[in-house]
Amino acid sequence: MEHKASVLENLADVRAMIKRHKRNDTLFAAIGLLCLMFGLVTLMLLFWQLIADGYPKFNIDFLTEFPSRRAGRAGLLSAWVGSLLVMVVTFLTAVPVGVAAGLYLEEYAPKNWFTDLIEINVSNLAGVPSIIYGLLALGLFVYMLDFGQSILTAGLTLGLLILPIVIVSTREAIRSIPVSIREAAYGVGATKWQVVYDHVFKYSYGGILTGIIIGMARALGETAPIITIGALTFIAFLPPSPITTEPPFLNFEWLSSGFTVMPIQMFNWLSRPDHAFHVNAAATGALIIIVTLLMNGTAIWLRYKIRKNIKW
Amino acid sequence: MKTSLFRNTLMAALIAQAFTFAHTAAAADKIIKIDGSSTVYPITEAVAEEFQRAKGVKVTVGESGTGGGFKKFCRGETDISDASRPISQKEMDACKEGGVQFIELPIAYDALTVVVNGKNDWVKQITVAELKKIWEPGSKVKNWKEVNATYPDKPLNLYGPGTASGTFDYFTEAVNGKAKASRTDYTPSEDDNVLVQGVSGNTGGLAYFGLAYYLENTDKLKAVPIVAKEGAKPVLPSEATVMDGTYQPLSRPLFIYVNATAAAFRPEVKAFVNYYLENAPELVKEVKYVPLPKADYTAVKEHFKAMKPGTGFNGTSEVGIKITDLLSRIK
Incomplete structure (x- = not known):
């Protein structure tokens, strides 16, 4: 009796408490939404402004013309080709090295102080300002290895820059594979490599790919390290074509060619006195954001698609 | 999956081979x-x-x-x-x-141009001595009144190029008598468009930069005629005054x-x-x-x-x- 009475007595208090807690719930949800909107709306507004400013330059000519002193004639051709070729080198260096390093650290490396040291270093490297990579590359690639101010140097520099991202995301993707899968594979007599390649790598492929694409999207927008290694600003010709009509059909001269990339071209146009150039800069900025969004979108889509095909 | 991994390894090998090619190509063109x-x-x-x-x-x-x-x-x-x-x-x-x-x-x-806000109606000319008073190291001038007693009581906001710039070197040499000697409590930027924006958004603003940046922004900014010496005529920067050598010392x-x-x-x-x-x-x-x-x-x-x-x-x-x-x- 007494017990029942006390509950009834406190009922109002309990209700008040529940109400208060529910209010906190709503409050936090509102704050969270506000924070989310803050980031999202800022990006949208920036993006919208770039599109509104750069709108007159959204045409094919802008992509097929070389830079020029006349804003109306100036285009992005050497910049986007430069960006593309640099990205190719970055991809071909960062991906094999990064994925292999991630697989090794997660599946093969013994747990000792040395591996710990490497792990701490990799995580730290992900936070090093990009200009530091530029300085390292200037000393190492440009002068010591004598690669010059070339596409090769830029690609390797950005490759180094995104290497930690690739390694970390590879490891995280691998970690999401349940131990039972490995145990099952070992149970039927698979070797370590068979387990790693046929199961661990295949199932984590989507996650790894996401990391790679996000890393590449970051590399695409990098300016500081590329300026440090000495990218050009005016270049009105394209590097030699990587594919030739004569055997061996591949040509590597483009690797040693001078180049410029989209963010540098944008920076140059933005610092011009003539306002017409600022339109070009806005259009370039919009293009970079669109490409980055597309890359990230592809990453999400691929991850979704690959995950759907995994049937455990 | 297997083929794509194979392709990756092949490409990595090709890249490695390309290192050897990289040198020889550069000399030829x-x-x-x-x-x-x-x-x-x-x-x-x-x-x-x-x-x-x-x-x-x-x-x-x-x-x-x-x-x-x-x-x-x-x-x-x-x-x-x-x-x-x-x-x-x-x-x-x-x-x-x-x-x-x-x-x-x-x-x-290049004519270094001293600019003020388009709404600034009190500055008709500026002497090199006044510029020096504003820009010399340790200068405490913070109000237009202190530049010239006839000017209104308005805060003076200074904008200028960063210390790594050649414009900075030349201006300080010409005005303060020693390259790189300048007061430091101004808003610096390596990007001249930022200086343009600074002065155009600030009625009491003053900046210096290359003539081209003024010519593209004449709707927002006013160039100040420079008086080289006491008693000399004020001269506006222009093609004519630079070519005939009267726009001095900038x-x-x-x-x-x-x-x-x-x-x-x-x-x-x-x-x-x-x-x-x-x-x-x-x-x-x-x-x-x-x-x-x-x-x-x-x-x-x-x-x-x-x-x-x-x-x-x-x-x-x-x-x-x-x-x-x-x-x-x-x-």
């Missing part, structure tokens, strides 16, 4: 390499664009700044270096060490430094420099800088033809120097 000052960049870019169109020789232009450009130039990495100030003693030593001889060619003028020559060996032994470099000097009068004007007087271009052309290496300066810039005097110093 005939590319004229230019780097240096971002102030001179628009002029060189215009010439490079036209030259490439007309002669089909490849030209690349970078903008590492005057100092950064000389570093590459003195190591022999570039054929021509753009400079918004004369070569310094340190850079001359570096060039000597790198075995690089250079030919110094003035190619245009007009400065811009240079290109040509690698003498490249000029002597590589016909395309020689052709490019000749094309540069031939077309400078129109192209310089087109990118909103001030060309040298006709006679001076002739003198500079002669100077290049004679291939006289060396500088007319002693490693420091001089204010108000005549081009012909400068050239005649190099024997």
Whole structure:
């Protein structure tokens, strides 16, 4: 009796408490939404402004013309080709090295102080300002290895820059594979490599790919390290074509060619006195954001698609 | 999955092989390499664009700044270096060490322009002494009233280029009497458009930068006529006043430094420099800088033809120097 009475007595208090807690719930949800909107709306507004400013330059000519002193004639051709070729080198260096390093650290490396040291270093490297990579590359690639101010140097520099991202995301993707899968594979007599390649790598492929694409999207927008290694600003010709009509059909001269990339071209146009150039800069900025969004979108889509095909 | 991994490994192998190719290719092509000052960049870019169109020789232009450009130039990495100030003693030593001889060619003028907000209706002219009072190291001037007693009681907000800029060096030399000596409590930016925005958004603002940035923003900014000496006439920066030498002390020559060996032994470099000097009068004007007087271009052309290496300066810039005097110093 007494017990029942006390509950009834406190009922109002309990209700008040529940109400208060529910209010906190709503409050936090509102704050969270506000924070989310803050980031999202800022990006949208920036993006919208770039599109509104750069709108007159959204045409094919802008992509097929070389830079020029006349804003109306100036285009992005050497910049986007430069960006593309640099990205190719970055991809071909960062991906094999990064994925292999991630697989090794997660599946093969013994747990000792040395591996710990490497792990701490990799995580730290992900936070090093990009200009530091530029300085390292200037000393190492440009002068010591004598690669010059070339596409090769830029690609390797950005490759180094995104290497930690690739390694970390590879490891995280691998970690999401349940131990039972490995145990099952070992149970039927698979070797370590068979387990790693046929199961661990295949199932984590989507996650790894996401990391790679996000890393590449970051590399695409990098300016500081590329300026440090000495990218050009005016270049009105394209590097030699990587594919030739004569055997061996591949040509590597483009690797040693001078180049410029989209963010540098944008920076140059933005610092011009003539306002017409600022339109070009806005259009370039919009293009970079669109490409980055597309890359990230592809990453999400691929991850979704690959995950759907995994049937455990 | 298997095939794509195989493809990756193959490509990695190809990249590795490409390292060996990378060197041999560079020497063969005939590319004229230019780097240096971002102030001179628009002029060189215009010439490079036209030259490439007309002669089909490849030209690349970078903008590492005057100092950064000389570093590459003195190591022999570039054929021509753009400079918004004369070569310094340190850079001359570096060039000597790198075995690089250079030919110094003035190619245009830039007029450093003192600007105020478009709504500023009290400043009709400014003397160099007043500028010095504002900009000298340790200056405490924070109000227009302190510049001149007849001016209203308005806060004075200063904007200027960063300390790494050649514009900063020349302005401080011309106004404060010593390069790099300046008060430091102003808003600096390496990007002149930021300075334009600063002054156009601030009624009491004052800044200095190259003439081109003023000419593109005459709707928001006002250029202030400069009084060189007590009792002299105030002079506005313009093509005419710079060319006839009355806009003093803030007009400065811009240079290109040509690698003498490249000029002597590589016909395309020689052709490019000749094309540069031939077309400078129109192209310089087109990118909103001030060309040298006709006679001076002739003198500079002669100077290049004679291939006289060396500088007319002693490693420091001089204010108000005549081009012909400068050239005649190099024997």
